[in-house]
Amino acid sequence: MIIGHELYGGGPEGVIVMHDFYGCRDTWAFARNFFDTRNFTFAFVEVRGYGASRHIPGEYTPVEAASDILALADNLGWKQFHIVGHSMSGMLAQRVVLDGGERVKSAILNTPVAATGLAFSPEGLAVITDSITDNDALAQAFDVLTGNRLCREWLDFKIRQTRSTRSKEAQAGYLKSLASQGFLDQMKGNTTPMLIIIGEFDMEPFTEAITKETFLSWYPNAEMAVCRNAGHYPQQEAPVYVATVINRFLQKQR
Numbered sequence: 001m002i003i004g005h006e007l008y009g010g011g012p013e014g015v016i017v018m019h020d021f022y023g024c025r026d027t028w029a030f031a032r033n034f035f036d037t038r039n040f041t042f043a044f045v046e047v048r049g050y051g052a053s054r055h056i057p058g059e060y061t062p063v064e065a066a067s068d069i070l071a072l073a074d075n076l077g078w079k080q081f082h083i084v085g086h087s088m089s090g091m092l093a094q095r096v097v098l099d100g101g102e103r104v105k106s107a108i109l110n111t112p113v114a115a116t117g118l119a120f121s122p123e124g125l126a127v128i129t130d131s132i133t134d135n136d137a138l139a140q141a142f143d144v145l146t147g148n149r150l151c152r153e154w155l156d157f158k159i160r161q162t163r164s165t166r167s168k169e170a171q172a173g174y175l176k177s178l179a180s181q182g183f184l185d186q187m188k189g190n191t192t193p194m195l196i197i198i199g200e201f202d203m204e205p206f207t208e209a210i211t212k213e214t215f216l217s218w219y220p221n222a223e224m225a226v227c228r229n230a231g232h233y234p235q236q237e238a239p240v241y242v243a244t245v246i247n248r249f250l251q252k253q254r
Helices: 062-076 088-103 122-131 135-145 152-163 168-180 208-213 239-253
Strands: 005-008 013-017 040-045 081-086 104-110 194-199 222-227
Touching: 013 062, 040 062, 062 088, 081 088, 081 239, 088 104, 088 168, 104 239, 122 135, 122 168, 135 152, 194 208, 194 239, 208 222, 222 239
Parallel strands: 013 040, 013 081, 081 104, 104 194, 194 222
Antiparallel strands: 005 040
16 A cells, blocks of 8 residues: 655655645645756655545554655655655654654654644644634634734635545544654654754744754754744745755755
């Protein structure tokens, strides 16, 4: 079983790109127009329960997701590759780094959940939980995640994107496992080169200050890029800038 994916570009090095809790690979649809496809080939994946992998049942855990990514890399013939994770899959990507070892050349973590697991307030967690089934809660979540500054049309677009691409069972499963299956004790001190992308208007715990206290202190080869005029979805809110910083970082790892 190989999870759903789409190849993009024709470069000699492989990059596996994951999606967030609410979206699928089309959250990268515009930004990828500016990715470096001469030097890299990108595999935009969808984890179990989402998009082209919606029919694949699972336990919806970080270990399972990492195993699926490594199996995909094997299927593509990529002995080494780079990994990109966004929000939920930022945590999943860290698990890929841990389990993949030297196979993973670098990691790009876009507004990522930490290896400690989800860390929302009880009120915030309630909104996220309700958003799995309730559109008003989903709109509230997107509004808070992007700094309460974007138009209603944006919120409606994100709601349509979410509802069309994932199973409720999978989303609930990932929420539970990301809150309870942290692995920082195994990951702390990892020397894999990492880029952490933070949105200027994102909410806690995805802020610049918290990133400095966590990711940049945990991982000796991590660096941070702050995306201005963006919240939790930099690749959609400021796509050209995000593609630019991703290209620059990947070039340094060649």
